[in-house]
Amino acid sequence: MIFNEKPISIYDFDSWVKSNGKIEQMEAIRSIKSLHLLKESNEICILNPVFRKNLRNVLTGSEIGVSFGIPCDTDDLNKVDIEFLDNYASKKWETILHFMVGTELNEIPSAGVLSLLRHSGLMDGKTPKAMVITNEGFQFLLQDVNAQLWALLLQYLRMAESLQMDPVDVLNFIFMLGSLELGKDYSLSVLSETQLNMLEDLRDYGLIYQRKTTSKRFYPTRLATTLTSDSTTLRSASSAMNNVIKNANDNIGSNIENAGSIIIETNFKLYAYTNSPLQIAVLNLFVHLKSRFENLVTGQITRESVRKALLNGITADQIVSYLETHAHPQLRKLAEEQYEKKLEYDANTKEKLHILQPNITDQIKLWQLELDRILTWDGYLFTDFANDSEYQILQTYAEEIGVLLWFDHSKKKFFVTKEGNSQVIAYANRKLRKK
Amino acid sequence: MPRAIKGVLVECDASIRALIVRIDSERHDVVIQELDETHLLIDSTKVEFVKNELNRLLAKNTYNPLEEEELAAAN
Numbered sequence: 001m002i003f004n005e006k007p008i009s010i011y012d013f014d015s016w017v018k019s020n021g022k023i024e025q026m027e028a029i030r031s032i033k034s035l036h037l038l039k040e041s042n043e044i045c046i047l048n049p050v051f052r053k054n055l056r057n058v059l060t061g062s063e064i065g066v067s068f069g070i071p072c073d074t075d076d077l078n079k080v081d082i083e084f085l086d087n088y089a090s091k092k093w094e095t096i097l098h099f100m101v102g103t104e105l106n107e108i109p110s111a112g113v114l115s116l117l118r119h120s121g122l123m124d125g126k127t128p129k130a131m132v133i134t135n136e137g138f139q140f141l142l143q144d145v146n147a148q149l150w151a152l153l154l155q156y157l158r159m160a161e162s163l164q165m166d167p168v169d170v171l172n173f174i175f176m177l178g179s180l181e182l183g184k185d186y187s188l189s190v191l192s193e194t195q196l197n198m199l200e201d202l203r204d205y206g207l208i209y210q211r212k213t214t215s216k217r218f219y220p221t222r223l224a225t226t227l228t229s230d231s232t233t234l235r236s237a238s239s240a241m242n243n244v245i246k247n248a249n250d251n252i253g254s255n256i257e258n259a260g261s262i263i264i265e266t267n268f269k270l271y272a273y274t275n276s277p278l279q280i281a282v283l284n285l286f287v288h289l290k291s292r293f294e295n296l297v298t299g300q301i302t303r304e305s306v307r308k309a310l311l312n313g314i315t316a317d318q319i320v321s322y323l324e325t326h327a328h329p330q331l332r333k334l335a336e337e338q339y340e341k342k343l344e345y346d347a348n349t350k351e352k353l354h355i356l357q358p359n360i361t362d363q364i365k366l367w368q369l370e371l372d373r374i375l376t377w378d379g380y381l382f383t384d385f386a387n388d389s390e391y392q393i394l395q396t397y398a399e400e401i402g403v404l405l406w407f408d409h410s411k412k413k414f415f416v417t418k419e420g421n422s423q424v425i426a427y428a429n430r431k432l433r434k435k
Numbered sequence: 436m437p438r439a440i441k442g443v444l445v446e447c448d449a450s451i452r453a454l455i456v457r458i459d460s461e462r463h464d465v466v467i468q469e470l471d472e473t474h475l476l477i478d479s480t481k482v483e484f485v486k487n488e489l490n491r492l493l494a495k496n497t498y499n500p501l502e503e504e505e506l507a508a509a510n
Contacts, residue, residue, distance in 0.1 A: 370493065373447055373448070373451050373489065373493075374445050374446065374447040374451055374455075374485075374486070374489070375445070375446040375447070376443050376444065376445050376446075376482055377443065377444045378443055378479060379441075379442070379443070379444060380439040380440060380441055380442070381439065381440040381442055381444070381467075381468065381470075381476050382437050382438070382439050382440075383437065383438055383440065383468075384437050384438040385437045386437070390437060391437075394437070405444055406444055406446075406470065406474055408470065408471060411470075413470065415444045415470075415474075415476070421439065425439065428437065
């Protein structure tokens with residue numbers, strides 16, 4: 001289809017694909033259709049001409065495009081390695097996160113970052129000193145880095161328009177960054193005016209590295225190259241939290257141990273030896289905090305407090321693993337003693353070490369299950385079939401294209417998704433009208 | 436010709452299904468068809484209502500340790 005200018009009949013697709021790959025085929029067609037790359041009319045398909053031309057260029061390398069960036073021809077005298085880039089990126093990014101939770105920092109993020117945080121509603125306040133984190137900001141902190149980056153970049157895109165920057169250029173550059181290779185240096189020569197302006201901002205977020213502002217080359221960091229993929233970023237959501245907390249404690253210079261400050265009793269009472277505002281803030285997400293002392297907060301885990309967290313998109317597993325990784329050494333010791341006793345009694349026990357009391361973990365998980373007691377799908381119920389064969393034909397078809405959600409042979413009824421409905425109806429019209 | 440009915444398919448366990456049917460018994464405008472033990476077809480505009488009702492009904496049967504304390508504090 002890339003090299004063939006003529007439109008193609010929809011039935012030709014079927015002959016290209018083995019019959020057992022039907023579901024995959026439907027999926028593929030559906031996804032390229034939803035991107036408007038493929039137009040279908042009267043059972044004839046046409047590929048978007050711009051997409052076709054560019055894809056052909058990339059495959060054959062005939063015309064030099066900018067979509068994948070231009071690597072530098074000459075060697076950089078001050079070459080940097082991947083490890084350096086990683087450090088650089090996480091340092092920049094963490095500065096932003098730390099600023100958000102109000103950790104005392106030596107350097108605060110640049111004015112560009114601050115106004116971005118303010119405009120995206122993650123923080124409130126006019127002067128850098130007076131800025132405080134909002135509710136959305138907390139949820140933002142719990143997301144993984146990729147989601148955080150995209151949230152900020154989307155906001156950047158919205159702001160770009162008011163700053164008289166061409167949003168298409170901005171978006172182009174973001175996507176280009178996603179397809180660059182980590183650890184390579186790229187030339188600035190092909191970038192437009194707007195994109196050159198962007199460089200400065202992206203440097204502040206830690207997406208790219210430039211040795212000097214006047215440098216003619218830039219390095220994408222891991223944050224940038226994983227933008228368009230879901231492969232592991234610098235760190236996952238929960239480890240991000242741990243990292244932040246670990247560093248927060250280091251920075252405050254308190255003598256509290258990094259991990260290990262939370263004690264939780266079997267009656268769901270919780271004591272946390274901490275004075276880190278971030279850790280207290282995180283606990284506040286799923287614990288009903290009661291009192292706060294110099295180096296201790298107490299609270300209670302309740303159904304309501306856990307539900308609140310769950311509704312905010314935090315999972316039970318996250319809560320449990322948070323409590324486990326931050327469990328007090330005493331709690332850990334107790335759990336290990338019990339575990340050893342169990343091992344003595346039965347050396348082959350398959351049980352794992354439970355740092356938290358099982359009733360706590362179970363209950364938190366139960367509360368999560370309680371929230372999704374029902375599963376719902378929008379769609380259409382097909383009923384009133386005249387005979388078995390009509391039902392069979394349509395039901396098999398719906399199953400083949402992967403839109404069937406429920407069926408009952410004896411009652412001759414089945415349910416398809418909203419998206420699949422039009423396809424099934426079109427098929428029904430083709431098949432059943434013929435007779 | 437077969438007929439296609441627009442709606443929302445609900446999958447749940449039998450106890451929840453019974454609760455939904457009970458909610459419907461008061462209003463008769465929620466459930467379109469009862470499909471089987473664990474499936475119901477309901478009106479797509481009523482999904483939020485059903486979820487809220489379920490939460491309300493289920494919340495009745497839970498123990499909240501804080502309530503007692505707060506009551507005690509109030510007295």
